[in-house]
Amino acid sequence: MRHLLGADYAAFAASYEQAAHIGLRVNTLKMSAADFISKSPFTLTPVGEYEPAGFRVADETQPGRHPYHAAGLYYLQEPSAMAVAALLDPQPGEWVLDLAAAPGGKSTHLITRMKDQGLLVTNDVDRSRARDLAENLERWGARNTLITSSTPQQLAAHFGPLFDRVLVDAPCSGEGMFRKQGGFDWSENMVLACARRQTAILHTAVSLLRSGGILAYATCTFSPEEDEGVIGRFLAEHPDFSLITSPRFAGFAPGQPGWLPDDVQLPDTEQLAQATRFWPHRFAGEGHFVALLQKSGDNRLVQSGKLNQSPHPTRAEQQLWQAFARDALQVELDEERMVVSNGRYLHLLPPNAPDTTGLYVLRHGLPLAELRKNHLKPAHTLALALTADDVAHTANFAPDDPLLHAYLQGHPVPHNGPNGWLLITVDGFGLSWGKCVNGQIKNHYPRGLRR
Incomplete structure (x- = not known):
């Protein structure tokens, strides 16, 4: 970095003496x-x-x-990570793919920008990380998402050019995380290996994007090999793509055409300045690189030929849900979009959700309940998607109420109300389900979240 930054290097190095943002x-x-x-x-x-x-x-x-x-x-x-979804700027009603999404921060940002309208498919190939992704999206309360754990190649073969926008938040050498996490096991060989992997992911992402669609490539590293180098090679091999200019806000710096590796033959290297760099000595954040790429074409969306094939609930299962909804909810959910996964989990699909047969799917839209023999248990995720106005009965707490903290630790708490399911809320926002039995709320806060 000393050679690349020249006179700027001293300020760059000094930024690492400061606390992470x-x-x-x-x-x-x-x-x-x-x-x-x-x-x-x-x-x-x-x-x-x-x-x-x-x-x-x-x-x-x-x-x-x-x-x-x-x-x-x-x-x-982290503040520079917030810029990625802001620059991709998905719109309500669009179909968007977050290809390497864990732990889920950018996915929560994407679905927020979409106003939870349209469809967000959020994916991570690592099953453990995909579970973390699911937990973060569930806490967000989003409804119109599908959470998958498949390879990019599997998604491309299954969906084809279905998406209006695709985010490739590429696995990288993480130089922008050094201040937060230390240098871990960084090496030049790691940088080169990351660049090869990033290039392969981008090549696959191409086939998931519709004509006229926009692809965002992002890393949290400063390495030219993984940033300008990967984008330069991609553009050289994909003449149907072009860089588009990112908005320039305070602290946003241009990409560096002069850092393109010598072995990359790109007719117009200056276009790399349209990418965006976030430097810790110029922007109050840890560091990112973002490039926006548009696929040429007529903006025509190629829709999926098949809708979701998951089974609908049986009549008996419908009756279990209807009894719960009648007693506990003040909002109606579209029963035509309800499906059952793994034989016992009731979900509310996004409108016009595509078929996912053959993919590893963690969440089909909004989880509603676990179906049992003669009753159901409402999903924790559903609680997080509701407010006090959406339910018949609540136990509302201020954030500093000792009873709320006791509940979050897994303890039952007293409550003067009718028996049955109620929504635990903090200042009116859904936090968990509880079940009132004879003046006491039985604790249904998930064990893995208790503290």
């Missing part, structure tokens, strides 16, 4: 940024006009342990 992005599917500011127990500093719902926050306030976080009112995301 902690970002907080408000879930505007649940509340406005202005409403959150009025309720926030934290001191918030706006990240910039590129993301009006994004703020910097002091780490010592432990925002990840606050009940608002458990209720999905915000996601903790």
Whole structure:
């Protein structure tokens, strides 16, 4: 980096003596940024006009342990990472793919930008990381998502050019994470291996994007081999793609055409300046690279030939759901879109959800309930998608109420209300289900989330 940055290197190196930046992005599917500011127990500093719902926050306030976080009112995301979905800018009603999505921060941002309208397919090939992805999206309360754990090649063979926008948040050498995580096992060989893998993923992503669609390539590294090098090679091999200019906000720096490796033959190297770099000495964040690529064509969407083939609930299963909804809910959910997975899990599919037969699917839309022999247990995910206005019975707590903290630790709490299912809320926002039995709420907060 000393050779590449020249006179800028001293400022770059000095930035690593400073603390890492902690970002907080408000879930505007649940509340406005202005409403959150009025309720926030934290001191918030706006990240910039590129993301009006994004703020910097002091780490010592432990925002990840606050009940608002458990209720999905915000996601903790490094400020430069917030720029990726902001630059891709998906629109309501579009079909969007996040190809390497774990742990899910950018997916929560994408579905928020989409206003939870359309379809987000969010994928990670690693099953363990895909479960983390599912947990973060579930806490967000999003409904119109499919969560998969398949290879890019499997997705391409299954879906074809189905998506309006594709995000490739590529696995990388992570130089932008050094301040936060240290240098771990970085090496030049690792950089070259990452560049090869990134190139392969991009080549596959091409076949998932419709004509006229936009692909965002992002890394959290400063390595030219993984940034300008990967994009330069891609453009040289895919003349049907072109770089499009990213908006320039304060602290956004251009890509570096002069850093293109000598072995890449690109007729117009200056177009690489249309990519965006985030430097820790110029932008209050850890560092990212983002390039927006548009596929030529007539903007015609090629729709999938088959809709989702998952089985619908039996009559007896429908009756279990209807009995629960009649007693517990004040909102109606479209029973025509309800399906059953693995023989016992009831989900609400997104409208016109595509067939996923043959793919490994963790979540089909919004989980509703686990079906049992003569009853059902409502899904924790459903609780996080609801507010106090959506249900018949609630137990509402202030975020500092000792009873709420006891519940989050897994304890039952007293409650003066009718027997049956109720929604545990914090300031009116869904947090968990509870079941009131004779003046006491039996705890149904998931064991893995208790603290």
